[in-house]
Amino acid sequence: MEENENIITLVDEEGQEQDFExxxxxxxxxxxxxxxxxxxxxxxxxxxxxxxxxxxxxxxxLVAVEDDEEYENVAAAYEAIANEEDMQ
Numbered sequence: 035m036e037e038n039e040n041i042i043t044l045v046d047e048e049g050q051e052q053d054f055e056x057x058x059x060x061x062x063x064x065x066x067x068x069x070x071x072x073x074x075x076x077x078x079x080x081x082x083x084x085x086x087x088x089x090x091x092x093x094x095x096l097v098a099v100e101d102d103e104e105y106e107n108v109a110a111a112y113e114a115i116a117n118e119e120d121m122q
Contacts, residue, residue: 040055041053041054041055041056042054042056042070044070044096052073052074053072053073053074054070054071054072054073055070055071055073056068056069056070057069057070057071058112058115059086060108060111060112060115062107062108062111065085065086066085066086066088067083067084067085067086067099067108068083068084068086068096069081069082069083069112070082070084070096081112082098083098083105083108083109083112084096084098084099085097085098085099
C-alpha cells in the first residue's frame, strides 16, 4: 500500500478509527485549522474543520470546532479559497 502523507487516521469517542485526507491547512485570525475529508465518503464527501493545537515542535492535536461563529468564519475562508482555485 502506498504511503500518503496527506492521509491521517482519527479515533472517535467510541474508539473507531477513520481515515481522512488533509485537503488543506489554513490560518484564520491567527489560529491554524485543518480541512479534512473522510476517505470512505468518496468524491462528494463533506469537509470537516478542525482547529490545530500544537503540542510541541512536530506534535499537534486536532480539535473539533464547536463555536458556531468560529466555524462559520473558517468555512467562509475555505469557500473563498476553493472558489478562487475553481476560477483559475
